[in-house]
Amino acid sequence: MIACVAVVGHQNNPLYLQSFTGADDALKLHHIVHCSLDVIDERVNNPKRSVITLNESYLGLLYPTESYKVYGYLSNTKVKFLVVTTDLDVKDTDIRSFFRRFHAAYVDAVSNPFHVPGKKIISRIFAVRVSGIVKAFAPGTYG
Amino acid sequence: MGREVAESCFDGLIIEMVSAYGRRFYATKPDLASRRIEAIGFQVGHQLIERYTVERPRFSDHLEAIKFICKEFWSELFKKQIDNLKTNHRVGTFVLQDNKFRWFTRVLIDPSSEDNEASQGSSSEATSMLLHFPCGIIRGALSNVGISCAVSADASNLPSCESGILVFALKFSI
Numbered sequence: 514m515i516a517c518v519a520v521v522g523h524q525n526n527p528l529y530l531q532s533f534t535g536a537d538d539a540l541k542l543h544h545i546v547h548c549s550l551d552v553i554d555e556r557v558n559n560p561k562r563s564v565i566t567l568n569e570s571y572l573g574l575l576y577p578t579e580s581y582k583v584y585g586y587l588s589n590t591k592v593k594f595l596v597v598t599t600d601l602d603v604k605d606t607d608i609r610s611f612f613r614r615f616h617a618a619y620v621d622a623v624s625n626p627f628h629v630p631g632k633k634i635i636s637r638i639f640a641v642r643v644s645g646i647v648k649a650f651a652p653g654t655y656g
Numbered sequence: 657m658g659r660e661v662a663e664s665c666f667d668g669l670i671i672e673m674v675s676a677y678g679r680r681f682y683a684t685k686p687d688l689a690s691r692r693i694e695a696i697g698f699q700v701g702h703q704l705i706e707r708y709t710v711e712r713p714r715f716s717d718h719l720e721a722i723k724f725i726c727k728e729f730w731s732e733l734f735k736k737q738i739d740n741l742k743t744n745h746r747v748g749t750f751v752l753q754d755n756k757f758r759w760f761t762r763v764l765i766d767p768s769s770e771d772n773e774a775s776q777g778s779s780s781e782a783t784s785m786l787l788h789f790p791c792g793i794i795r796g797a798l799s800n801v802g803i804s805c806a807v808s809a810d811a812s813n814l815p816s817c818e819s820g821i822l823v824f825a826l827k828f829s830i
Contacts, residue, residue, distance in 0.1 A: 523802070570714065589709035590800045613711070620707045630702055630800075 515647045516581060516597045517542040520619060522631060523591030525550055529619075529634045533647055546595050549575045549583045553593055556585075571609055586612040592619070611650050618642040670759060670789060678785045686781070690788045697792020698799070705797035708732055718828065719743070721801050722750050729797060734758045748828040757822040760786060760811075783811050787822075794824060803828065 517539075520529040530546065532539045552575040572585035575595075582603065586594040594615055596608070622628065622639035674693060682689035708729055715721040726738035740753035760783075787809040795807045805828045 570712075587714065588706075589712055589714050590706050591802055592706075616710055620710060623706050624703045626699070626703075630699070 514599055515650055516599050517546065518597075518615065518643060518647065519543075519546045519595040520634070521546075521550060521593040521595065523593075524631075526631060527633065528592070529639070529643075531640065531643060533644070542597055545578065545581060545583060545597055549585060549595055550593065552576055552583075553585050553587065557587065571612060573605075584608050584612075586616070588616060588619075594619070607650065611646065614646045615643065618646065667759060670786070674785050674789065678782070686785070690785060693785065693788040694792035694795070697789040698796035701793035701796025701798075702800045703796075704733070704793070705729065705800045709801070715801060718803055721798065721803055722826070725794065725797060726752060730754075733793070750826040750828075752824040752826070754822045754824075757790075757811075759790070760822075784809075787811060791824065794826070798826075 514533070516534050517530070517532040519527065519531075522528050530543060532542050534542070553572060556572055556575075570587055570589070572587055575583045575585045577583075581597050581599055582601075584596050584598070584603075588594070594612055596611065596615075618639055619634075621642075622634050622636045623630070625636060628634065628636070673696070677689040677693055678686065682692070709724075712724075715724065722741070722743075726741055730736065730738050734754070735758060736754075736756070738752045739755045740751075742751040742753075743749070744751075791807040791809050795805065798805055798807075805826045808825050808827075810823045810825070
């Protein structure tokens with residue numbers, strides 16, 4: 514199940530950070546998200562070392578810790594989407610479709626004329642949509 | 657998709673916005689009015705490019721981003737593509753030419769109470785006010801994909817005949 518999702522702007526400023534575990538480890542999840550930003554930067558700036566092609570939005574598994582896996586996705590506008598999951602066998606296609614829906618919700622939230630670019634997203638509808646996407650994400654129900 | 661609006665409403669909105677900023681809010685300060693209109697366009701372009709670049713592989717360099725603006729972005733906004741693109745790589749300028757700019761085909765500049773010499777100047781001033789909005793859109797769109805530049809526009813035959821040629825010049829600070 515998904516522990517935490519995050520949206521980070523192109524200057525590594527946090528735009529949205531939401532944890533779904535209900536337990537008290539929000540700080541640990543935020544720390545994991547923060548460390549994965551470095552991995553993204555490394556992947557984007559050193560394309561020769563990694564296998565990921567320069568133009569792909571979906572970055573794949575960033576790094577696995579002892580109990581979590583972190584997946585990344587980079588939009589054309591340098592906005593990074595991260596998801597931290599506790600599942601051990603997550604299919605690539607599931608994560609990709611998750612990011613697609615997450616990106617669509619983000620675009621709708623940012624198109625709000627009252628949203629200030631660069632500041633945190635405070636739209637409640639966005640929060641509701643993201644929780645809906647997270648709840649609907651259940652790997653293994655399709656397999 | 658979402659709900660749709662008649663294009664004439666949109667034309668009317670732009671014309672009224674420019675006239676409100678130019679004649680009512682900042683009537684004595686045209687520079688401030690033009691900067692505000694450009695800033696509105698900046699935010700609009702910033703948000704639109706976010707929507708139009710979903711599901712697209714990332715741009716590898718400036719030229720690809722400019723080509724995206726000329727083709728897909730322009731067709732989403734104006735239902736056609738840019739007619740001519742000239743570049744000058746060394747200086748870092750791009751010139752985009754649109755031979756029939758859709759938004760301004762129905763704009764009427766009112767020459768009513770001015771005498772002949774003054775009306776010439778004021779009609780070109782009015783068209784340049786109108787042009788700040790699309791310039792802002794282009795600048796906002798490019799800045800969101802990481803390219804900072806200055807955009808200026810030049811119009812000939814506008815709005816007296818339908819086929820006004822609009823030239824946008826993009827200067828990059830590389």
